[in-house]
Amino acid sequence: MAAFATDLNQKDLNQHLGLEGYTSNALKLFMEHLDQQPQSRLLDVGPVCQENVRFFASRVSKHYVCDMFIRLDRYIRKGEPVSQIWKELDYHPESFDGILVWELADRLDEQDVNRLVTLCHSMLKPGGMAVVMVMGDQIASSETKSFVVGQNYRIYLRPQPHLDLPLRGRQNRDVLSMMVPFIPAKSFICRPGFMEFLFQRE
Amino acid sequence: MLKKSKKTNAEPKVSTSPATMVDRTIIGDQIFIEGNIRGEEDLLIEGSVKGSIEMKAHHLTIGSKGKVQAEVHAANVTISGKLEGNINATGRVEITKAADFHGEIKSKSISVEDGAYLKAVIELEREPTQKAVPLGKPETKVSPEPKKEPFILAGKDSKGN
Numbered sequence: 001m002a003a004f005a006t007d008l009n010q011k012d013l014n015q016h017l018g019l020e021g022y023t024s025n026a027l028k029l030f031m032e033h034l035d036q037q038p039q040s041r042l043l044d045v046g047p048v049c050q051e052n053v054r055f056f057a058s059r060v061s062k063h064y065v066c067d068m069f070i071r072l073d074r075y076i077r078k079g080e081p082v083s084q085i086w087k088e089l090d091y092h093p094e095s096f097d098g099i100l101v102w103e104l105a106d107r108l109d110e111q112d113v114n115r116l117v118t119l120c121h122s123m124l125k126p127g128g129m130a131v132v133m134v135m136g137d138q139i140a141s142s143e144t145k146s147f148v149v150g151q152n153y154r155i156y157l158r159p160q161p162h163l164d165l166p167l168r169g170r171q172n173r174d175v176l177s178m179m180v181p182f183i184p185a186k187s188f189i190c191r192p193g194f195m196e197f198l199f200q201r202e
Numbered sequence: 203m204l205k206k207s208k209k210t211n212a213e214p215k216v217s218t219s220p221a222t223m224v225d226r227t228i229i230g231d232q233i234f235i236e237g238n239i240r241g242e243e244d245l246l247i248e249g250s251v252k253g254s255i256e257m258k259a260h261h262l263t264i265g266s267k268g269k270v271q272a273e274v275h276a277a278n279v280t281i282s283g284k285l286e287g288n289i290n291a292t293g294r295v296e297i298t299k300a301a302d303f304h305g306e307i308k309s310k311s312i313s314v315e316d317g318a319y320l321k322a323v324i325e326l327e328r329e330p331t332q333k334a335v336p337l338g339k340p341e342t343k344v345s346p347e348p349k350k351e352p353f354i355l356a357g358k359d360s361k362g363n
Contacts, residue, residue, distance in 0.1 A: 050314045053324060057312065063324040070319055088321065146316065162299070162317045 021156040025188045026196035028153045030098055030131050034060055037097040043123065044100040045089075046070060047146040047160050055149045056100075064096070068104055069144060073163045082108070086115050093122045099130045102147050105178060106135065107165045113178050121181040124201040129185065132197040134175050142167045231267040239272075247283070258292065266300050279309075 034040045040060040044052060046067030057063040071085050099120050105113050120130055133147065144163040148156045172195050176184060182199035189195055226244040229235065233249035241257040247268040254273045255262060262276040268283030278293040281301040289295055291309040299317035306323040314320065 046320075047316065048314055048318060048320050049316055053312055053314050054326075057324045057326045058328070061325070063326075064322070065324060066321045067319065070317070074319075158316070160316060 021150060021154040022190050024149075024153045024155045024190075024196060026131050026186060026198045027149065027155065029186060029198055030100075030129055031059060031153075033129050034098050040097045041095060042098045042100070043091070043096045045102065045104050047102075047144065047163065049146045049148055049158065051148045051150065052146070060097075064091070069107065069160070069163055069165065072107060073165055076165070082112055083115070086112075086119060089119050089123070091123050094125045094128075095123050097125055097128050099124060099128070101130050101132045103133045103135060105132065105175070106168055106170055107144070109168060117178055117181060121201060126201055128201050130179075130182065130199045130201075132175055132179065132199065134170055134172055134195045134197070136169070136171070136192070136194050229268075264301075 034042060039062075041062045041064065042056055042060045043064040043066065044056060046065070047069040048065055048067045053063065053065065066088060068085060068088065071088055072082060075082055075085055101116070101120060105116060108116060124130065142165075144160045144165050145157040146160055148158050150156055170178075172187075175195075175197055179197070179199050182201055184197065185200040186198040187195055226246055227241065228246045229249045229251065231248040235249070235251045235253070237253045239245070239251065239253065239255045239257075241255075241260060243257075244261040244263070245255070245257060246263045246265055247270055248265040249267070250269045252271045254275075255270070256275045257277070258275055259277050261278040261280070262274060263280040264270050264283040264285050266282045268285075270283070270285045270287065272285075272287045274285075274287060274289045274291075276289075276291055278295070279289050279291050280296040280298070281303055282298045283300070284302040286304045288306040289309065291307070293309065294311045294313070295307050295309040297303055297312070297314045297318045297320065299315040301315075302319040304321045306325070308325045308327075310327045312324060312326060
């Protein structure tokens with residue numbers, strides 16, 4: 001698999017995504033799904049940010065946050081095996097109606113991606129949904145960014161300079177093959193190479 | 203060590219009334235407390251505390267050196283250190299980028315800085331829902347202009363989901 005490390009600065013990134021951010025159709029559908037669930041439970045694997053905590057915590061019954069980006073960063077800095085981070089996602093099976101994976105998979109190697117997907121599949125309730133983003137090689141950057149949710153499902157990317165994570169750029173087809181246990185519900189092309197995926201557990 | 207600090211938010215010469223001076227107790231970084239803490243003034247923890255903390259009308263701050271394992275009931279909570287436990291706050295919870303928090307948060311509002319080390323379950327207090335006025339029953343007060351927009355409950359879509 002090709003790995004990309006095109007270091008775009010924020011200005012370049014905004015030129016690709018538009019300064020005003022972009023409207024996330026996947027997130028809109030995802031939230032519509034959650035709105036229909038009684039006592040909805042959502043897991044966000046990060047990076048944690050103020051705007052998202054407020055947005056999601058006001059929309060779902062219970063908003064679970066387990067920032068796997070910052071955990072991954074700490075494990076790497078300490079020289080500990082990355083495979084150990086999965087003990088942090090120690091939630092019961094079928095706990096969540098939705099999981100926000102964002103672009104975590106792009107920061108993991110093949111083996112850990114498989115572990116992440118298996119865990120997400122287990123933690124989701126039947127019919128539950130997961131959101132996955134792929135930045136693509138045109139706008140992918142080694143600098144980690146949070147997907148900050150604004151009004152009307154607009155998403156802005158904010159650099160997280162405290163995170164130093166490897167980038168393992170994945171193509172759209174790679175995402176579809178890694179998420180094999182799930183049903184691909186919807187996918188949206190936001191910009192060339194930048195896609196949003198909505199997956200559902202049977 | 204336990205210390206007493208006074209924060210002034212006005213010129214000290216003018217007044218020392220409670221309105222301008224707030225008492226705060228500090229648990230220093232060399233102190234370890236195991237048990238229940240109840241208080242009627244603000245508290246800053248830089249040491250270690252294990253047990254429960256109840257200060258329903260006051261502000262609890264866990265400083266950058268603080269290590270707390272406790273059930274917390276407070277008006278407002280600021281975390282810059284390590285906290286493992288559940289927070290029940292009637293006001294605001296602030297989690298700074300230096301924080302390491304693991305537990306549940308029930309509060310009216312929350313702020314989280316980028317970089318906070320967080321594993322949490324967050325439940326925010328929701329706006330109380332208003333009873334719908336039955337159809338056909340006129341309002342007692344006459345409004346000069348009819349409302350143009352239908353009333354939509356906060357956090358719900360037009361279908362009521």
